[in-house]
Amino acid sequence: MKKLSIKLGILFFIIIFGLLSSMFFFLHIGIADNRIEEELHALQARGNSHKVVLEKHFTQETIAHVVLMESESTTDVVIVDPDGEVLGASGSIQKFEKYLTIPTETKILEDNWQEEPYIATVSPIGETGQIKGYVFMFENTKSVHSLMESLNEHFLLAGWVSVFFTVIIIIFLSKGITKPLLKMKEATYQISKGDFSVSLPITSKDELGDLANSIETLATELSYLKEQRNEFLASISHELRTPLTYIKGYADIVSKRNLSDEERNKYLNIIKEETDRLTGLIKELFDLAQMDQNTFVIEKERIQLSPFLKKLEEKITRAFEQEFKLSCEPNIEVIADPVKLEQILINLLDNARKYSAKGSTVKLEAWKNRNSTHIVIADNGKGIPEKDLPYIFNRFYRVEKSRTRSLGGTGLGLAIVQELVHAHGGEITVTSIEHHGTRFEIIFKGE
The missing domain is CATH 3.30.565.10 (Histidine kinase-like ATPase, C-terminal domain)
Known part of the structure; x- marks a missing residue:
């Protein structure tokens, strides 16, 4: 995993996948809770509608009609009197016995759809103090589980589609980011080998564009410094060679020839002048070296x-x-x-x-x-x-x-x-x- 594009791709994938997973998780919980709440409210509303009818006509005929209606639907109803005696039921009463507790108000009896076989609501028939009976409504949680499974399938499909497009986007994004970086890496490698003729296309005005511009500037400066160094070495070799040539040449003349005092003094003066020139050059070079190393002391x-x-x-x-x-x-x-x-x-x-x-x-x-x-x-x-x-x-x-x-x-x-x-x-x-x-x-x- 040495390639930057792969590292960036994995990093982007982990971040985006984490965000998407969190978003889908909370969205799934929200939708599931909302759907269950809707089912419970619908069940309670259905029970309340039966309650209204029975409050007007609390007869065995009306009870039988309500039971018949629910026997043809996906929900079940149990109608009891104030003492809990069953007056009518759309299904086997044994399935609903544990839920048949006498309440004091309209409410949801059971909403644990994950573990219980039914969700249930109850609606009292009659006004407070004059209760005629109770309408218990039940809905098998198989339908709720089926609804959740369908929701899960949709979320799973959306998740895979999101992951697929995320991977595609990350591939292009990571390549888009790393491509100019790879060009810059190649450019710096060329610079390290002494090739300063690098050219980087500046395609953006962001930090990458600034970096590309800085590398080009660096290459130009290094090229200039290389030329200056070559010129410096050529110049200093010339400046050193010239007085040394004079010194050596005239020293040979003085040592090997029989010269008059006047000629000898003339050549010795030339040697002294060139020695002074060489000393001055070395002093100036030493001063510049101190300045370059920031060791030059200024006592103001x-x-x-x-x-x-x-x-x-x-x-x-x-x-x-x-x-x-x-x-x-x-x-x-x-x-x-x-x-x-x-x-x-x-x-x-x-x-x-x-x-x-x-x-x-x-x-x-x-x-x-x-x-x-x-x-x-x-x-x-x-x-x-x-x-x-x-x-x-x-x-x-x-x-x-x-x-x-x-x-x-x-x-x-x-x-x-x-x-x-x-x-x-x-x-x-x-x-x-x-x-x-x-x-x-x-x-x-x-x-």
């Missing part, structure tokens, strides 16, 4: 932004060949990790410096807007092509596909910037026009 504190940015300006302006402009509203505070905030801004400013021509302008601006603090770094340099804008925060993504050493960088800087901004609960956006410049805006909310 309240920072006065104006003096913080002025101090940063003093650090970086010496490396700038462009005009650097700082604009910051006074008395702005931001809650952030000062080390990480400096890392964010230096990365963005370094990019602006690298991709802006000499003599151009790089701006760093900060202001308060209601409950948010805005920091903008803008330049009028090379700009970023529109097709590259959606991908610039991807790891190892470069607008400069040539990977020239003159521009440096590993393609990880902006990815780290975005992760750090998000770790502070902030947002970062970029707008750029090719050959006109780029503008990064960082927004810290709730400050």
